[in-house]
Amino acid sequence: MLDERTAEALRAVRDEASRSGKRASFALHREDSHLMRIGNSSVSLSTSEKLTRLDVRVVEGRREGTHTHVGELSGPEQVRELLGVAVEKTAAAREKSFEPLLEEVEEPVDEQDQFDAGLAGLDPAHKTTVYGRVFETVGRDYVYSGAWSSGSIELFLISTSNDLEVYHRGTDQQFSVVLKHPGKEWELRSEGTGWRAADVTAEQASAELGGLTGLYESRPGRRIEPGSYTVIFGPSAIADLLQMAAFSGFHGRLYEEKRSWTASSTIGEVILGDNITITDDPEDDLTFRHRFDMGGRRRRCYPVVERGAISGFFYDLSTSAKFGRRPTGHDTRSPSLVMACGDGPGDPLVAVSSRKGPVLHVPALHYTNMPNVSEGTFTGSSRFNATLVEDGRTVCPLFSSRVTDDLPRLFRSVSVIAPEAVSVNLSNTYERRAPVAFSVPSYIVAEEVRITDCAESF
Amino acid sequence: MPVCDDAAAERISENLDRMRSRGAGYADARLFLEDLSENLLLYDGNLELNDTSDEKGLGVRVLYGGAWGFSATSDLEAIEECFDKALSNARTASKLVRLPIEMGDRPPHDSRYDSPVERDPFGVGLLEKLELLSAVDEMLERDWIERRLVRASCQKRRVLFRSTEGTTVEKNLTNVFGTMVVMAQDCDGQMQRRSHSLYTTGRGTRGWELIADRALFADHAPRIVEELSELRGAPVLKRDRRSVILLPGQGALQVHETIGHPLELDRILGYEISYAGGSHVALDDIGSLRYGSDRLNASSYGAHPNSPGTFGFDDDGTPERDYLLIDRGILVDVLSSRAMVREANRRAGREVIRESGGAARASAFYRAPIERMTNINVLPGDDGSLEDITGSTDNGVIMDNPTSWSIGSNREHFHFGCEIAWEVKGGRRRRVMRNPTYQGHTLEFYGSLDAVGDAGTWRLEQVDNCGKGEPNQVMQIGHGVPVMRFADVITGEKE
């Protein structure tokens, strides 16, 4: 559990608020983070951050206000002061046309099953050793970059709605190493993720990079003509597409406000291929498991798309309050999206061996965005490890190629899905540490994907 | 009001000395005595965001054995520990260093910068702020408008910087941002949007009075309502090659993504490859690369008093500078910090960059400084007003405000979506077009710059959401841009 002194301070002020008829929630976030950055085959930054954040939210009738404090909590007096700030803001706020919902812990949760003391206390020297080993194994002539973020978080939530508490403690890490050829400019990448220290190894990264250097060294890159192609998307690209699809298609607010590409569809309607099933499953060990959200809801496996048909939208507290819906446990920065695997062969090259003409293998997409959310139109360019495949064989590296297509069309044109799932880390480190990993098939094959531009370079 | 708390400042100085005696080549500390922010959002008239935050803490950077170590803490009882952690991080990092980082020597100085402010936004009551936002919201209300968003955000920071060189900088920084958005469904049931963000003239003060200036903010409400109304029944912009005239709302993004980011020296040197990407610019290009037509003049300009890209001194303690990045189409300088300039010159084998561009900035006490944009501007040209430029355009579109941006990893190519376009035929602005997009390759695109508006078309757009670095940092910057016209650009999407 959370250290008793802090927990007691929060409980004491919560109880006082309750007694005086106030409605308030107290959400604590603590992180102990380390990040090592590699640039030009050197450590360019080694940084540690130890931070405590407290969000105090007050709801009074149709008014609300939130105050966040970043800094240590000295005791109940300080928590009382922060509550005072939120109370004052709320009193001066305007009434909404609907009643906001206050955080309410549905059932107590004390989860620490994805906490690894080895990762929490990982010595930064271990990171220099692993990177050094990768450089040695794959070759000192290349230029290496990368980042390795690791750390732990604690989450604790209580509110005046009841006296139940939820607590989460977990560790996570996100690793990347990028190899660039100093003259030919191509870039290869290997990524790692997990909640245990042992989840990232030099051997795995070296094997992934080393497996591609031969092809990239021996064949020049190729520019392709814009047009429609069969594309093998790798895990990082799939996770990106899944994240975009979920945000722009299944977020309750966008749907209710007719801004999503699902706006004209209803629950039960088939909008994607019948081989597509997507859930938000906090029980999946390839994701970072958060069994409660910061609205206090218990998170369980939540179906989003079942065999192509819409089965649910994500409702957070504020959308639920505005549109009179039930919150679904999605006031979380750590969703656990899972795309179901299929029955394709294990090797993506086998899956496309009978195709006529070139097939693009795009493991990752760079800088994706959506020019038209209503249509689900997305755009992004290939980067890292992209190759051209012919007759089931990888023939050469692929220059930076832009994919501009529609998400619903793409997920209706998936012809093969890998049988095995992999974990892809999508955490960012903006503001507070919030680990995110999705479980996705190791590849999918999509037909007639629109390539709209191709550069003469990587 | 003195910016610093004397006891904490004293402890920082003692610890900086301690770092020196333990072998650090250089160290600095940024003590955030106060970092306040406020976010207010009226969403369909409902106050959906009524959030404030306060942050306080220390960030320490230590250079040891040619490597950086950084540590931050929100616990000001743990200052010594924070310094020790930064040193130990640097020691570990120094075990894997190819090209040791050097800061060089700089004479110490004792300086101070205060953003010019008439009304401290944190001294203005919530009621008054909401009154202003509500008045704008009322102007946006129509029965056919489905979504209205009116947002204000304010920031205020008191920072004390100290380095082992003996430099002390005190900074008081204030920013105010504002945005309004309206949305409605078009004839195809797709949601269209039109927005306006609070901009500045580059002159004057930057407190609450900025957003209260009707000409910069509220007066634009009727215009965006009118333009959204036209968008609803407008035809979709079809694929064609034509001239593209960018208004400052879109020109700012174009400059941000394809001049600002690729000219960050850390990207050029390869320090962002694993995340944000590299740059199509090489060190040897500085001084000779033709980046655009003769009409293209771009600068990093630190002297606009009321821009979020103006901060007096960067987080190396270097004074912000005014200098050209692109001179009549030729790349002449880049965005840089002290350590990167030394490395660039060593790697180039000659002096490609004379001095630091004063661009080392960190977004919070818990982030280490990296190369960031300041005010990255395109200078006004001689091609007159928007009407003059439109008048000399045979087949083109005028575009404004981004909806989507996707850029190649070396910033060599891009694809942008905009909120609105106006067709231009035979020198006349005709109908509104919806779902406009355009794409291009950076050097070819700027090479086709064939008209640059005069100072009357120039305005400073505020940016409050530029993301970069690992750990990620969101930074506030400015872009002063005139109206610009580019020839023969791919616009619209294939059917």
Ligand SMILES: [Zn+2]
């Ligand atoms: Zn940016």
